[in-house]
Amino acid sequence: MKITLKDGSVREYSEAMTVNDIAFDISGGLGRAACAGEVDGEVVDLRTTIDKDCTLNILTFKDEAGKAAYRHTASHVLAEAVKNLFPEAKLAIGPSIDDGFYYDFDSEPFSREDLDKIEKEMKKIIKSGARLERFTLPREDAIKYMEDRNEPYKVELIKDLPEDSTISFYSQGEFVDLCAGPHLMSTKPIKAFKLTSSSMAYWRGDSDNARLQRIYGTAFDNKDALNEYLEMLEDQKNRDHNKLGREMELFTTVDVIGQGLPLLLPKGTKMIQKMQRWIEDLEDNEWGYMRTKTPLMAKSDLYKISGHWDHYTDGMFVLGDKENDKEVLALRPMTCPFQYYVYKASQKSYRDLPCRYSETSTLFRNEDSGEMHGLTRVRQFTISEGHLIVRPDQMVEEFKGCLALAKYCLETLGVEEDVTYHLSKWDPENKEKYIGDADVWNETEQDIRNILDELGINYTEDVGEAAFYGPKVDINAKNVYGKEDTMITIQWDALLAEQFDMYYVDQNGEKVRPYIIHRTSMGCYERTLAWLIEKYAGKFPTWLCPEQVRVLPISEKYEEYAQSVAKALKERHVDVTVDSRSEKIGYKIREARLDKLPYMLVVGQQEEEDGTVSVRSRFAGDEGVKPLDDFINQICKEIDTKEIRKEEFKENQK
Template identity: 45%
Template sequence: MTLPDGSVLEVPAGSTAAQVAERIGRRLAQAAVAARVGGELVDLSTPVDQATTVELITLDSPEGIQILRHSCAHVLAQAVLRRYPQAKLAIGPTIEDGFYYDIDFGQPFSQEEFSALEEEMRKVIQEDLPIHREVHPRQEMIRFFQERRQPYKVEILQEITDPTVSIYRQGEFVDLCRGPHLPSTGRIKAFALLSVAGAYWRGDEKRPMLTRIYGTAFPTAAELQEHLRRVEEARHRDHRRLGRELGLFAVSDEVGQGLPLWLPKGAAIRRTLERYIVDLELRAGYEHVYTPPLARTELYKISGHWDHYRENMYPPMKVDDEELVLRPMNCPHHIMVYKQAQHSYKELPVRIAELGLMHRYERSGVLTGLARVRGMTLNDAHIFCRPDQIKDEFLRVVRLIQQVYQDLGFHDYVYTLSLRDPADTHKFVDNPLMWETAERVVREALDELGVTYRTDVGGAAFYGPKLDVDVKSVAGKYETISTVQVDFYLPERFQLEYIGADNQPHRPVMIHRGVISTMERMTAFLIELYGGAFPAWLAPVQAVVLPVADRHQTWAQQVLARLQAEDLRAEVDGRDEKLNRKIRDAEVQKVPFMLVIGDREVENGQVAVRQRGKGDIGSIPAATFVERLARLVRSRRLDLDLDRV
């Protein structure tokens, strides 16, 4: 057989992966947890003598760690059954950074029971039970799990079509599983149970809610500790925490859930973003409008939202003879803007943009700080174009997105093209020709851009295919920030027209697009991305002037005035506190620049510049600093290096 390094190894007939490892070396044999044979992961106990290639998997590889965690999930299940023999096991997969097991305890289960459970798991690990794979006829296993009163396992088995299935046995514990697994439970060195939460069986709200226990495992205790430390550190970047600590936004019970208040400093960030994106869009040929956040219910009946989206809308209110609703999106208003005039084919595309205030009723459990709210302002636009312009407009939007991401410092993002599920005529507008055309044009545009994308069948909007751009957050999750949607449907609903070269009316196509998402979500994202330490152009306070003593106040105020004259956001910390204290507070508030002013600076018309996170970088004339900071801000550089501007 061939090894990964290209060498060839002869082994006796019937040799297992473990024996191959032994032949290669004792250290490897001890470290190996599984093997990859012909591209497939298998247990060490698998005979591999017929294989052409064998690669041994250790805990140094991502696959090895996954196997470790998967086996740890089994140990958890085993411990659960020892302590709760009546528990019904559902599924126990690995996830990024850990694993979970869904279990029906038939009674409330709380996190307080973790320590006892962990104790039992440690026993299972100490027993060092060998883990065996067995393959049996599926029907036999259905009976087997019926006898063991494991209905969820039976249900899974009933949906499997293979004639045989594999199970894994460790001591008295048996689980239905594809594997592979560690050779024995004793190989688990470091694990922890983390949290407990409810999860619907099969992810279906209408099915029973199970108890999901989350845990994780690492090759060594040190790595586990390191992971727990990282999780703790991530908590400090949480935008809700930073939002309070830095005075950016607040949510108040009196105002209502999901209805955040933008405090002055958060508003400064938002205003900066708004001015930035509006200017950029104006340059890109968009026309910005203002339309009201309310409309007659009728408008949404025409658009179809009333039928398809009502559960996410606030209920209507009756005023005089009108019935009004808070708008959940801006498209109908923008359509009405388009309809205010006749349009010639020569003036298309018409790009109507707005920072549109919308309200959506979101279920209470999903509300999260600024990231998920009920009242939000979307960086929205609707492009009305001819069918032959779709591809070009689509390209222009994606390029705009790419530029914005560069300015905001987003480097890690993925494109997802969401298509309809042709079988689901309930969710998606039933018009196959329309869908096929839209999907083809979008694919062509993406190919032309040369971007790689994944596809999500069934993820489209009800009116057309969409491209989502998901940006990797600090937490490692990808969050949808931008979206581009082709829509052949609303123009039909609203009877939109343009006059073609043939002097006949034609139907335009709409492209819905959001580049920087809602102001709320984007701000939340940026807070976490930068951990509150914003680049200068976004920082709510760009410089704080720190007079050393009272006699320096006058010059401090003059420096402030010069900063403000250049539209820089600055403050004077005139409190009766020592310099050290003012510096500490400014650092904690993550202000990019601190300008210390004492006798020397007053005398020379200078400021002693201290850069956030770096310290004293020397004194320069106040005018020089103002000019450099203004340039830095204008350049939208992501670093604070004043010498490079």
């Protein structure tokens, strides 16, 4: 048989060979580094026997699939270690993931001390070099095998497979796990690993199922790579908005108030206020939006018309008994149906369109407790929401305008390079989740595709991520841990105008259904704040800082001058405070640096006599003495233009 390798060379063998044997035949180094194989484009186990002509790629840790096999083996080592130390723990699942692996156990919660003990046990298992052996059983035998080992979650997984399935297992010494593979040949090649954390997880991701304990870990083929990764993790923890935002006194949470209901503290409120005023002025004065203010709740009748009652009730907070009360209210999860009635309040002609409505909307969504985190996923939040009622012939240009506005907002915040674009489509295999027929969905999805292609925007297509009434463009970003969230959404809606009997009168006097664009310009304010905390590690652009300047008198003799400096800055709408404590100036400067302030103004006798300030900045350190008016003009220009100081921005990203 002829084996064509990745470099195009061909090796011939007279008898069947395993992938592992061929790797060692090519070279001993490759054999020792091999993690898996790729035969005719399909990833296979090293134990796979090849008995016919094919193309073969030997996968090492440098390849994503090889890395996954390496880390999957590490997850089995973790499972064996837990069973050795905690015999009553039940095994659930343990896959490799993008940055490591995890394993779920039905067990008591694991402490950091427990993880340290498990790591020691894992090192013993790795040092023993136990070989991983693959074997198979018929489905019924496999069920009995796992029942005898008292592993109910494995039994459930096997029972979900077809009756004629052949079930594969991997053993390493006395430990056996249900698994499809692929795996390393033994535990010995695992050079460097670390258990990073533990948390609660639901069996199969369903909150109605058992609560499990998940242990996360990572593994690399050398210690230097592991140490570099752990340093990155430490940086992630320091940037985590849930930690840093609390330390900076931007927000907090309180158990008696409720999960997913954060309290924005004065500094965090100030930042959101700045963003909100910016967006409202931008939309109203430059992009032609009309502002509305609509109720926070409505009768169920409204949501029945829109379809939310049938498609989204589980995500809503319902006030009253749906079965018995005559009038049932619900807190609004979105603003669209309210703004439709703003449109319907007066008859519109074709000349009145487009109608661009915008609202700073407080919304309520009944998020699952396991999904909520800091400010990124909460039960009450505020968004820069808008709905454009347009003629069909205006739809493409207005949709482009919404994309342009979103891009401008991202650029102003300095995050445009961090996002990905997604065309979120319907799932034709689950039509019951949507309204409208296939032709409408296919046409509108193609319209969006054409727009993105014309604008040169790179995007991916995600099946099943559309709203129930139309496809959309989702602009997503990742948090410090790599989890992706949607920051901005622009939806194409050719269906709901029919539901609400919306129309305009065309030039022939005929009633015509408009199209609707649902969009956010910047998205959710709370989620954006979380994003900015992590992006800038708390060192925000000056215009966004809740405290932009702190005046530091070198002694109490100069407090009066310090207050006059602050007064002059406040008159120009700069957020300024005076540190009038009886502390040494060096101490005040250090504290201001820890508070990540953009500017400190040190004032003493010379500054008072000359009408100057000694400027220290987060960006350049000691900037020297400047006339007060010059500094005020400098910082006001920086704030008005929403400048991002690039020299520090680069430093923040290291």
